[in-house]
Amino acid sequence: MKAKVSIIGAGNVGATAAQLIAYEGIADIVLFDIIEGMPQGKALDIMQACPLWESSVKVKGTNNYSDTANSDVVVITSGLPRKPGMSRDDLLHANAEIVKSVTSETSGLSPDSTVIVVSNLMDLMTYIAWKVSGFDPHRVAGMGGVLDSARLRTFVSMDLGVSPDDVEAIVFGGHGDQMVLLPGLITVKGIPITKLISEKRVDELIHRTRHVGAEIVSLLKTGSAYYAPAASVLQMVKAIVHNEKRVLSCSAYLDGEYGTSGLFLGVPVILGEKGIEKIIELELTDEEKAHFNHSAASVKSLLDKIKI
Numbered sequence: 035m036k037a038k039v040s041i042i043g044a045g046n047v048g049a050t051a052a053q054l055i056a057y058e059g060i061a062d063i064v065l066f067d068i069i070e071g072m073p074q075g076k077a078l079d080i081m082q083a084c085p086l087w088e089s090s091v092k093v094k095g096t097n098n099y100s101d102t103a104n105s106d107v108v109v110i111t112s113g114l115p116r117k118p119g120m121s122r123d124d125l126l127h128a129n130a131e132i133v134k135s136v137t138s139e140t141s142g143l144s145p146d147s148t149v150i151v152v153s154n155l156m157d158l159m160t161y162i163a164w165k166v167s168g169f170d171p172h173r174v175a176g177m178g179g180v181l182d183s184a185r186l187r188t189f190v191s192m193d194l195g196v197s198p199d200d201v202e203a204i205v206f207g208g209h210g211d212q213m214v215l216l217p218g219l220i221t222v223k224g225i226p227i228t229k230l231i232s233e234k235r236v237d238e239l240i241h242r243t244r245h246v247g248a249e250i251v252s253l254l255k256t257g258s259a260y261y262a263p264a265a266s267v268l269q270m271v272k273a274i275v276h277n278e279k280r281v282l283s284c285s286a287y288l289d290g291e292y293g294t295s296g297l298f299l300g301v302p303v304i305l306g307e308k309g310i311e312k313i314i315e316l317e318l319t320d321e322e323k324a325h326f327n328h329s330a331a332s333v334k335s336l337l338d339k340i341k342i
């Protein structure tokens with residue numbers, strides 16, 4: 035039997051993720067949104083591409099949560115974009131309410147699912163999805179680190195003129211401005227990046243990675259990045275559905291790992307059919323630990339502002 039993946043929020047990220055999952059034939063898909071007709075239209079459109087992709091998955095668009103029942107994976111991409119005049123805190127509270135309501139609807143219908151959270155502020159929304167679902171924390175994962183790592187790998191590959199496939203990077207900490215990119219964990223086919231380019235250049239690439247979300251927003255004028263976020267969802271869905279045991283940077287619940295407890299933060303994990311099957315703990319230098327702790331404190335201070 036095919037796996038079932040429900041995507042909650044059929045906007046740019048959600049619909050593009052549905053398209054990628056359908057193209058690769060990984061699972062049957064339910065695309066949910068509160069806007070009437072929109073998910074149905076997008077699902078029908080994607081279904082009609084399936085014969086051309088030689089894919090036999092089913093894609094159903096819906097406004098009824100009951101259609102998401104018994105999903106293997108639930109992807110939460112629902113949320114509001116940041117509008118002019120809206121503070122980071124306003125966005126936080128608005129999306130917190132959305133993720134709370136979505137999770138309370140989906141978790142009972144798919145009690146054995148693994149949840150992937152995309153909505154921003156991602157580490158906090160992942161925490162909310164975990165708390166509201168009551169799921170084992172290993173079955174809830176945030177997508178940010180997969181995306182941040184892909185972004186850094188892209189810039190390193192562009193700089194060196196090598197395939198991005200040969201570049202590896204592990205990302206720690208909070209998604210977005212608070213990400214922790216450690217030069218010591220960036221390699222090109224196993225070669226430490228600092229043996230190939232200067233530390234100053236590495237810092238410049240890290241700086242651009244940290245701000246590329248905003249760079250894309252200012253180029254697009256409306257909306258935010260969605261192709262790479264959707265591709266990040268695809269990688270995580272594939273790892274879970276195909277039990278690939280991929281080593282990825284995901285937002286995971288920390289219970290003492292890296293000296294932190296009670297927070298979801300980006301760390302390297304093994305992702306497979308049981309969700310986050312293991313958090314990989316690395317020995318960090320004092321300076322690296324300080325960066326990580328700073329990022330953790332910043333995510334914690336935002337978490338303290340939300341009522342769950």
Ligand code: APR
Pocket residue numbers: 042043044045046047048066067068069111112113114115129132135136152153154155257258259260263
């Ligand atoms: N339930 C379900 N869907 C909802 C809800 C809700 N309560 N509230 C909003 N939505 C839907 C919207 O109708 C919209 O179709 O979520 C969708 C969001 O889509 P976009 O606005 O296109 O946003 P997108 O670019 O896909 O980003 C989604 O991911 O990267 C993050 O910051 C981004 O939080 C945002 C999320």
